[in-house]
Amino acid sequence: MPPANRLLSALPSKDRRRFLSGCESVKLAFGDVLTEPGDPIRHVYFPTQSFISLVMPVSGHSGLEVGLVGDEGMLGISLSLGVDRSPFHAVVQGEGMALRLDAARFCHELALSSALQGVLKRYIAVVLGQLAQTAACSRFHVVEARLARWLLMSGDRAHSPTFHVTHDFLAYMLGVRRVGVTKAASSLRARGLIGYRRGDITIVDRAALESVCCGCYAADNTVYAKVMG
Amino acid sequence: MPPANRLLSALPSKDRRRFLSGCESVKLAFGDVLTEPGDPIRHVYFPTQSFISLVMPVSGHSGLEVGLVGDEGMLGISLSLGVDRSPFHAVVQGEGMALRLDAARFCHELALSSALQGVLKRYIAVVLGQLAQTAACSRFHVVEARLARWLLMSGDRAHSPTFHVTHDFLAYMLGVRRVGVTKAASSLRARGLIGYRRGDITIVDRAALESVCCGCYAADNTVYAKVMG
DNA sequence: CGACGTCTGGACGCTGGCGCACAGAAGGGG
DNA sequence: CCCCTTCTGTGCGCCAGCGTCCAGACGTCG
Numbered sequence: 001m002p003p004a005n006r007l008l009s010a011l012p013s014k015d016r017r018r019f020l021s022g023c024e025s026v027k028l029a030f031g032d033v034l035t036e037p038g039d040p041i042r043h044v045y046f047p048t049q050s051f052i053s054l055v056m057p058v059s060g061h062s063g064l065e066v067g068l069v070g071d072e073g074m075l076g077i078s079l080s081l082g083v084d085r086s087p088f089h090a091v092v093q094g095e096g097m098a099l100r101l102d103a104a105r106f107c108h109e110l111a112l113s114s115a116l117q118g119v120l121k122r123y124i125a126v127v128l129g130q131l132a133q134t135a136a137c138s139r140f141h142v143v144e145a146r147l148a149r150w151l152l153m154s155g156d157r158a159h160s161p162t163f164h165v166t167h168d169f170l171a172y173m174l175g176v177r178r179v180g181v182t183k184a185a186s187s188l189r190a191r192g193l194i195g196y197r198r199g200d201i202t203i204v205d206r207a208a209l210e211s212v213c214c215g216c217y218a219a220d221n222t223v224y225a226k227v228m229g
Numbered sequence: 230m231p232p233a234n235r236l237l238s239a240l241p242s243k244d245r246r247r248f249l250s251g252c253e254s255v256k257l258a259f260g261d262v263l264t265e266p267g268d269p270i271r272h273v274y275f276p277t278q279s280f281i282s283l284v285m286p287v288s289g290h291s292g293l294e295v296g297l298v299g300d301e302g303m304l305g306i307s308l309s310l311g312v313d314r315s316p317f318h319a320v321v322q323g324e325g326m327a328l329r330l331d332a333a334r335f336c337h338e339l340a341l342s343s344a345l346q347g348v349l350k351r352y353i354a355v356v357l358g359q360l361a362q363t364a365a366c367s368r369f370h371v372v373e374a375r376l377a378r379w380l381l382m383s384g385d386r387a388h389s390p391t392f393h394v395t396h397d398f399l400a401y402m403l404g405v406r407r408v409g410v411t412k413a414a415s416s417l418r419a420r421g422l423i424g425y426r427r428g429d430i431t432i433v434d435r436a437a438l439e440s441v442c443c444g445c446y447a448a449d450n451t452v453y454a455k456v457m458g
Numbered sequence: 459c460g461a462c463g464t465c466t467g468g469a470c471g472c473t474g475g476c477g478c479a480c481a482g483a484a485g486g487g488g
Numbered sequence: 489c490c491c492c493t494t495c496t497g498t499g500c501g502c503c504a505g506c507g508t509c510c511a512g513a514c515g516t517c518g
Contacts, residue, residue, distance in 0.1 A: 056361040059444050064365040078357070081350040083456055087358035121310040124353065128307070128360065129316035132285040135364035136293040139404050142504070166465065175368050180505060182466060198465055198514065215288050227312055371474070395495065409475060411496060427484060427495055
């Protein structure tokens with residue numbers, strides 16, 4: 001069985017088969033930009049092995065990552081709300097496969113499957129909570145804790161303790177200086193929680209990393225499990 | 230004609246009449262707590278003259294306001310997503326009237342009106358964008374700019390340049406110290422942009438306040454107009 | 459194998475906001 | 489009318505993160 005997307009796995013098999021038959025499997029490459037804020041949504045994506053960052057740009061600043069979409073979610077939910085523009089800058093963070101569907105076809109399929117409608121609505125409710133959580137987190141928590149959270153979230157979505165990301169890129173996601181990331185990361189490494197080398201990061205001691213990270217990580221997971229499971 | 234809620238005004242008159250007949254008009258008092266995170270949603274509210282803060286609590290911190298709901302929105306959207314729990318702490322910020330509907334009845338009405346479904350879906354899309362905007366704003370912008378934004382948003386929803394709020398409360402909303410608010414507010418007052426006295430704040434020079442405030446205020450309004458208008 | 463680009467690691471002073479503590483001013487209730 | 493609560497204003501030392509610059513380490517590609 002090939003790796004799947006959890007939203008689609010939740011569908012009854014008839015709806016799922018029907019939906020999958022309309023999808024194409026594409027490989028997303030690191031750094032690919034899938035949507036720009038304000039631009040029309042051409043495709044929706046259901047990551048299977050890949051994952052995607054949602055970044056909110058701010059004038060005069062680098063932008064801030066407000067969401068991470070992996071096999072537990074989808075990119076382009078706005079479409080299911082009847083809005084054809086993306087509010088976010090979406091950039092591929094973890095290379096890998098995703099299922100893709102063009103906008104018109106997605107809307108068509110959505111209209112045909114009330115099961116899909118239900119799953120996506122609940123997913124949107126989760127996203128609402130996660131956005132709020134992220135807002136509070138990036139306001140209050142120190143870089144080290146937020147870095148830990150990011151690594152855990154990415155590790156989950158990469159289905160692997162190792163993935164590719166530079167300090168520079170992390171700084172962009174977290175909305176801090178690159179130097180700040182280097183400092184936090186080297187501290188985590190010194191304590192044996194993670195390892196890294198020229199853009200490849202490895203989670204070494206997951207449990208310890210969880211204890212360093214803020215409660216937002218656990219909160220997110222709890223909400224997801226409660227609403228979706 | 231009594232003051233209305235803009236979401237409901239957007240409905241075709243038949244649907245609107247039907248929906249309104251199921252609503253009760255209630256007065257919301259300053260400080261009333263309407264939902265707690267994780268608690269079941271008993272009622273949904275469509276403010277007409279009142280407005281409501283959505284606050285995301287964070288362990289070890291005071292919490293952060295992530296949204297403001299006035300006559301342009303509603304409280305309890307999660308219900309329309311099939312989720313009966315509120316992710317937020319919702320507290321009445323501006324005293325006044327609102328239309329209230331109990332949860333079961335709301336779901337029933339929603340099922341009957343596809344126009345209402347459409348409006349609320351678009352509203353949710355707006356909220357998604359606003360949450361992201363707020364996340365970035367509270368990460369990057371200085372207290373003074375954020376305060377200005379908050380005052381403008383509240384002024385809009387209060388339909389009046391004057392409304393009641395103490396520095397203490399503002400600090401809670403913005404996730405900063407009360408002293409930080411006092412400093413920013415007194416600076417704005419010294420420049421003649423606002424006035425205040427023991428909890429009553431007045432916007433004196435709206436245009437100047439807009440120029441002090443970050444672009445997030447304008448961005449929010451633009452998105453709302455584009456998606457809802 | 460050498461040169462260049464990329465990635466990581468320090469160092470500098472600076473500042474916005476923090477935590478705390480205290481003092482004056484305005485109102486409201488007994 | 490006085491006391492007590494609430495609200496606003498100020499002054500401390502402190503620190504996380506900022507902006508900037510430079511240096512070393514690693515890889516890759518010509």
